[in-house]
Amino acid sequence: MFIVAKAMLYVCFALLMGAFILYSVPRESRPEIFFSKKLILLLIVFTPLFGIGELIRLTMHLGEDFGYWMTFQNIVFSFEVGKGWLFLTGISVLLFFMVLFNDIKEDRFFAGLVVFLTAGMGISVGYASHAASLESLGFLAHSLHFIAVITWSGVLLVSGYFSKGEGPNLSFYKWFTPLAVGCLVTVIGAGLWLMNYIVPQYVNSYLLDYGQALLIKHILLLIIVVYSLINGIWLKKRLKEGTTGIALNKWIKAEGIFLFLAFVTTAVMTQQTPPHDVADTLKMEEPSKLFTLFSGIVPGENPMLFFNFSMMSLVWLAGAIVLVLSVFASIKQNKSMVLAIVASILAAGAIYLAVMSSVSL
Numbered sequence: 001m002f003i004v005a006k007a008m009l010y011v012c013f014a015l016l017m018g019a020f021i022l023y024s025v026p027r028e029s030r031p032e033i034f035f036s037k038k039l040i041l042l043l044i045v046f047t048p049l050f051g052i053g054e055l056i057r058l059t060m061h062l063g064e065d066f067g068y069w070m071t072f073q074n075i076v077f078s079f080e081v082g083k084g085w086l087f088l089t090g091i092s093v094l095l096f097f098m099v100l101f102n103d104i105k106e107d108r109f110f111a112g113l114v115v116f117l118t119a120g121m122g123i124s125v126g127y128a129s130h131a132a133s134l135e136s137l138g139f140l141a142h143s144l145h146f147i148a149v150i151t152w153s154g155v156l157l158v159s160g161y162f163s164k165g166e167g168p169n170l171s172f173y174k175w176f177t178p179l180a181v182g183c184l185v186t187v188i189g190a191g192l193w194l195m196n197y198i199v200p201q202y203v204n205s206y207l208l209d210y211g212q213a214l215l216i217k218h219i220l221l222l223i224i225v226v227y228s229l230i231n232g233i234w235l236k237k238r239l240k241e242g243t244t245g246i247a248l249n250k251w252i253k254a255e256g257i258f259l260f261l262a263f264v265t266t267a268v269m270t271q272q273t274p275p276h277d278v279a280d281t282l283k284m285e286e287p288s289k290l291f292t293l294f295s296g297i298v299p300g301e302n303p304m305l306f307f308n309f310s311m312m313s314l315v316w317l318a319g320a321i322v323l324v325l326s327v328f329a330s331i332k333q334n335k336s337m338v339l340a341i342v343a344s345i346l347a348a349g350a351i352y353l354a355v356m357s358s359v360s361l
Helices: 002-024 037-051 053-066 068-078 080-100 108-127 130-134 136-161 170-198 209-241 248-270 278-284 289-295 311-332 337-356
Strands: none
Touching: 002 037, 002 053, 002 108, 002 136, 002 248, 037 053, 037 080, 053 068, 053 080, 068 080, 080 108, 108 130, 108 136, 130 136, 130 170, 136 170, 136 248, 170 209, 209 248, 209 289, 209 311, 209 337, 248 337, 289 337, 311 337
């Protein structure tokens, strides 16, 4: 339940940020989107409702001895996660009434203003994050990472799933391509920064559920980058030449599916113990069943993983490359989106198996 709430929180953030950004650019520089005010208001209401899931989880974990209501109050007013949620709720209320009493679709200045308010809501997530509790700069790293993710994914999701016609035009790509590149660089840079705090033993973390989820998230990000290159470079070039013959929206939607899967994986990570020291964490938790199943390794008391590429890992990697090329061929020939998505999932699975067959003790 908490994983679903967390994933939907990310979706709400992304859709709000994407809609506000698109409404803040000139009409001719965006696809024709149909995103009703009622839907925007619902997303604003749902954001703090989904955000309260972490507070409820902590209350259920800590409240058995002291009473659940007293524990909940203490968490809200004393814990950083509670203060972050109060800040999120306060901005949500302000945003709700601003959108209710203004025409966001016609007022670009107002749309730009609420983009900054939504970013402020994103900062509240960084303030309540685990990284912020470890290091003061962890707050900045998480906030940058989160805002970059919802900006990039939000514009894509709204453009793909809430637009009319064949898809974006060249005017859209002129501003979105540099924005997407900036967001990607920020996501990677801030992500590495966060890992330095949370997962200093990255390869060793594969032994744990948190590390497995993080690895799967990174593989999904790799698949998303492949789609971004196809959508943002190759299809853009075809559009400029006037020779697409391809429904751009279809492939933006395909990329959006993997963005959602990345949201779900991130939500799973929030329910796991961050492995600051893998050996110590293994004293309290069992090794990941996924790890033991696909690597065949049973860790000892003080495990230390390292990469040792084998013929099998190279075979899996070659299979992944072939599958990625087949995705590009499917898009080039404008075939079924389902076919491309299945090939992409298989490619992600092949990359995962290549990694798992490469680790040794």
